[in-house]
Amino acid sequence: MRNRYGKTLIASVLLSSLTVVGLESVAVAEPDRNADSVLQRVNSAAPSTAPSSDETALTLSPVADTVVGDSTENTTAIPSDPANEIELSSTAGGEASLKLTLPDLNLEDASVDSGATGAVFASDTVDVSVQAFEEGARIATTIYSASAPETFSYPVSVPAGGDVESTSDGMVVVTDSAGDPVGYFAIPWARDADGRTLQTNFLVDGDTVKQTVNHRVAGVSYPVVADPYLGKNLIKSTAWSWIPRNSTGSIGAGYTLRVTATDWAWKNSSQGYAGYSYTVGTYGWKELYKKRKNGGLNVNLDTMRDQFICHQEYALSYYGKKRPTWNLDEWRKDRSYWWTVRYACNPPAGGKWRY
Known part of the structure; x- marks a missing residue:
């Protein structure tokens, strides 16, 4: 993996939903893209109704080649290599884990720093950040220009005999062979730099959840932040x-x-x-x-x-x-x-x- 920006902080992640952030396109100064600034931008963009919007992300701790956010209910493991799977598991054990891979955007590796509250993976036009929370995880995509893609694909490791299901409401549910829920993608949101709400939705393609963020529209102010949130238990x-x-x-x-x-x-x-x-x-x-x-x-x-x-x-x-x-x-x-x-x-x- 590339490491164009060098060391990137990793912050807490609660996998309860993936978050992709998109901000409107306006001629402004180049935004700061260090890890702290990216995470602050995501936190500010999250609507008050979004999962974990009123929570503080968990502090991450390095474990081998991952960083881990532990809560009383879930453990979120975030790899330094974006090609490897993120895993959300129950601390009680006995339940299937929710595993997925970040979009293939030629992202750089994220380095693991103890005490950080999120992991940031960078590419030329997009930053993807992962934060762990008490009951889930937020995966946010920050989009910096109209040259960035509008579709972001998250391959999911589905339990044997299980499925990935979309609902008429816009949520996505991962189930096991008995049809019982393993985890959820909350209804996604996307906002530009001016706080304008942009259209975004999920599409299930086999075992892959694809999020479309319509950021190439008139008047958009970049950066844009879009969020799918991953939740584990109700x-x-x-x-x-x-x-x-x-x-x-x-x-x-x-x-x-x-x-x-x-x-x-x-x-x-x-x-x-x-x-x-x-x-x-x-x-x-x-x-x-x-x-x-x-x-x-x-x-x-x-x-x-x-x-x-x-x-x-x-x-x-x-x-x-x-x-x-x-x-x-x-x-x-x-x-x-x-x-x-x-x-x-x-x-x-x-x-x-x-x-």
Whole structure:
């Protein structure tokens, strides 16, 4: 690999989504392209609704020929050679890792510096930076001129029998052979140097996720920053509790599963995209069921599924803020998803249970 710029700092990466940054084209002074400046530019460009936009990137530590960002939930390993795979794995173990390779842009190697908060890989017209966060990773592409490409390809190592799926909402999900989620590409964003939003989208081509950033448009001010964010888990932890019946019968005796959602899940709650948060909820339920299906009485799962998806879709709208847990009650009436939504995710107790 080339090393035209010499030593490049590596910063923390949380692989929860890839980020490509694009800034509009205007005749301005050559932007500073040292690693710290690139990362600061990416952080400033990220919309407040983007995953990890309100977090500080993790500090990276060198391990062999990689730098690693460790959190309580995930480990992100970033190679110094951009031709090698980035890997996002769960610290709990027992789950498939999410692995991908950066776009083939003739990028230079990134050197590993302990204490950095991101890795920056440079080419003539583009910088690609990787940052690790508590629950994912951001891979941002900073585009410096109209001569840069508009399509950036990320080959994904898919588990045997698994798949890469795009949703109608613009998200991409990597699944294993059972159809359970391994990781996610959040809906991408792109902004120019003036903060103007540019059109960007994902296209799945086999096992490759291609991001198109339409930066060759009138009035664009460069550099442009575009972001796909890579997320791993929607569920942080769970705990079962026995709930006794109250005197009025509005609460029925049974088990409640208290679900602590990740910040990544909260970022995907109550989004304005039509159906997007619902789609995230369906994958979150798969993750939850795979991890906790043998707890409680393992009954009345249809209403528990409806309650979970309802929380994923509407929790921020209902509560106006994050809550410690999403409580899924086995004893609540099972009728329909929209019945559950009508009662703010907590339909009345009783009724027929579907086993």
